[in-house]
Amino acid sequence: MYRLLLCLRYLRTRYIALACIISVMLGVATMIVVNSVMAGFASEMRDRLHNFLADIVVESRSLDGIRDSKSQMDVVEKAVGSFVEAMTPIVEVPGMITFTDPFSGEVFTSPVEILGIDPVGKAKVGPLYDYLDSYNPVIERGQIVRQALRSRDVPLSWELTDSAAARRHTIQELNALSLRRGAREQDFSPPTFDLPGGSAAETPDAAPSPQPDDSSGPVDSASETGAGEAGASDAGASDAGASDAGASDAGGAATGVIGSAETREATSETAIATDEDPFGDQFGSSPVEIQRGPLPARVYLAEGLVSFQTADPETKGLRKIMMVEPGDDIILTTVKASRPPDVVKFAATVVDSFRSGMNEYDTSIVLMNLEELQKNRGMIVAGQDAITSIHIRLKNYDDATEVVARLKAAFPPGMVHVRTWEEKQGLLLAAVEVETAILNVLLFLIIAVAGFGILAIFFMIVVEKTRDIGILKSLGASSGGVMSIFLSYGLALGFVGSSAGVLIGLLFVRYINEIEDGLSWLTGRKVFDEKIYYFFEIPTQVSPWMVFLVALGATSIAVLASVLPARRASRLHPVRALRYE
């Protein structure tokens, strides 16, 4: 009984104990915060990686893909059909995107990963609806500034929304006007691309624009580039201009810039390119008209590819500016599935933009309609289409290992990679895990330091209480009893410190984004930059087990640190303790 009384009384009257409590508290709080953030970070990242990739990815080893998607899917179905919830064929190929910034007139080209998908199928293996801009309301500072443009009842498609289609129509009319004027005045070369993809839907245009020089002549190609085909000089030029109008979205001026840039670059290769252009005949034979409808190639663009953040003069906050909007056209460059690969360029209409929350994806992915990508890459041969991967979603992810094993057996050896999403992103995930482990070790050292603080402070208290220990022994207290006073004192300190630490840590985690805002405001710099960390908010995930372990660890460190002083106290000789001044 006396132990409890004295322990509690010492706790209340020794202010030095407060130092122990605070050090334990800080250690515990830091550990909880860091662990929660790291866990939140990891789980959020896993979610996003996972969602984008689907559970299991069967990938061809070659960019050319594997022949006949249908029979390959049948192989999967036969091997692991009972585990599979959904699967979808994918063509994945690196490429380049070219588009014009309507604000500066600059032409941007950046590397992308082009994913040919069937949106309905892809939505079954991952949450595509949640990513697409038009299916989600736009929320700024907690307020909906724009409702979702499409209801989720509308299945995913490659159709433009009405507003995008209207926008496209307006821009094209403006383009046509400036083109006609330009052609009449002959003061600038019609902007052109050799874009076979855009030409398929073209209809004849009667506008005459005489061009005396043959398109293949390198000298004249400055004014009339790759689109010009041999034997169709004037029509070819107009055609090229029209297809450019289709391909470029940003109004007449911007189109001009793309055109001329392309022109300069294209001078030497024109002749070869045009010769090999499989759609060349169409250019030659069909007179052109301004193309109004969207192109056959359609894309969902990753938002980060075509947007930038700028300071809003009104709100002082950051505002996202989209350089390409749905209804605009962009140009994609990639390689054909031929050996060796040839370059293929085509224009595509932007249908939507998406944001997965994974910065890596949001700055590099272009989702495109599968058949068009296959067509453009020449992957359809004799009615058989090639694909590069199959994304599979399982009914139960726990079966993943078995499914992978079965799939590996089902495909001819060496033909495909079969991996779970975790294996595919293994390096990234491992990096996060290692980071977490290292941080935990470091932070636990902090608590260990707190433990040494407790050790020192306890020795002090034992020295200070030497006489009391003598008194207690003279009153019949046993050594064990005296020891347990100090042990339970350590336990109490650890417990109180841990509890306070848990409380503070949890509060900190709960309000971490507010705290981050405050810190950003205080220091004038962004503490948590979403560009670096992939996330727009600091993700947190509190695991009760982790909190319990941290609190337990800290408490046991406090108890361990009190063992030595407690032993010393219990071994004090009562007479010497009583005489102690």
Next chain:
Amino acid sequence: MTETLRMTTPIIAAEAISKSYSKGAHKVPVLQGAGLRAMRGEFVSVIGQSGSGKSTLLHVMGLLDSPDVGEVLLQGERIDDLNQRARDQLRNQVFGFIFQFYHLLPELSLLENVMMPLMIRYSLREYWRRRKEIRDSAMDMIQQVGLSHRTLHRPSELSGGEMQRGAIARALVARPEILLADEPTGNLDSTTGCEIMELLTSLNQNSQLTIIMVTHDESIAGQAHRIVRLAEGRIQTVSQEDAA
């Protein structure tokens, strides 16, 4: 027969106690064959110069220290070689200590200080069961020493005399048979010292409490039944001022 045996066997006896402390390289003998016996209800004072070993003798008898040579007998039974646990129990139940510097625990109130020996004796559960009884006997003891108005005060808020009374209450709350007092008046002025001595004498007379008191003050020592003079670790003279 039993009555005679009780009368003739000293309640506490220290036989030929030798004890030396090592100070640095050489040993300093403190007690060299000192012996002391006390009968039940006897009030013995041990007098001697500083360093004569009188406090050490008291500590050895009260099992706070163990002798190098010699034995301590409680009612004829040897107790100095008992195990630690038994010694702790004897200290708690048979001996009561009071010290020159009172040695109350500064964090606790007077009441809690007085209750301390009983708290030490009982486990938490038993304490809870007997808490009223324990509290009552502590209050009773505080009343006996005349400190009822001070029960909730901290030692630092008490005067020297009050602290020593509190210490006496604490020493006696567990109803010990022997009270060992180490210079109980050494730190008090003569008036207060006299009050303390009166209290001790009355306790000795009223409840047949055996008291062994160490002091260097002749006049204080003179109030005991018997004075034992200690010098250089040995008993020099025993003056028999026979029991009243």
